[in-house]
Amino acid sequence: MLTSRRDYLLRMIDEVARLLSRLMARGELVKPEESQLTLTLAFERLFGREAVQIFQLTPDQQYLLLGEGEPPDAARDKRLLYAALNAEAARLYDRLGRTELARASRLNALRFALRASQDCPNGDLPAYAPDPSALVTELGATGLDPETADLVRAAGSGPGAD
Numbered sequence: 001m002l003t004s005r006r007d008y009l010l011r012m013i014d015e016v017a018r019l020l021s022r023l024m025a026r027g028e029l030v031k032p033e034e035s036q037l038t039l040t041l042a043f044e045r046l047f048g049r050e051a052v053q054i055f056q057l058t059p060d061q062q063y064l065l066l067g068e069g070e071p072p073d074a075a076r077d078k079r080l081l082y083a084a085l086n087a088e089a090a091r092l093y094d095r096l097g098r099t100e101l102a103r104a105s106r107l108n109a110l111r112f113a114l115r116a117s118q119d120c121p122n123g124d125l126p127a128y129a130p131d132p133s134a135l136v137t138e139l140g141a142t143g144l145d146p147e148t149a150d151l152v153r154a155a156g157s158g159p160g161a162d
Contacts, residue, residue: 039092043085079116090103090109113131118155136152
């Protein structure tokens with residue numbers, strides 16, 4: 001039973017990662033509406049819930065849900081995939097001129113990437129894991145809220161770490 005659960009989890013992570021790769025590879029060539037739909041499908045697949053249910057949860061609830069019943073490395077990978085999806089959502093919002101949504105998505109990506117790496121520091125990170133230093137740089141002069149700044153300092157990631 002444990003092996004079949006693990007196989008299912010790996011297939012699900014692989015499927016969502018493929019959706020993310022497709023989004024990233026096509027980038028500017030895809031209409032924003034199509035990108036948004038693909039992102040929504042990826043979020044739904046990752047959580048196994050409809051988007052409306054996912055986005056009613058707080059980030060802390062989302063974080064806990066992604067790790068529920070999972071071994072530490074699988075929980076980390078799911079959380080990093082969620083961070084990558086948020087980073088991609090930020091790029092989409094940038095294209096649409098929705099700067100506040102882009103910033104919020106980027107902050108969420110940064111928090112999830114840092115927390116997931118801190119909670120399960122052993123092992124190689126998956127290729128889709130966003131780079132916290134790059135996210136801090138992309139956030140630029142907008143600054144970090146105190147909680148995120150503390151996470152950045154603890155991880156030693158990027159300009160906010162000093």
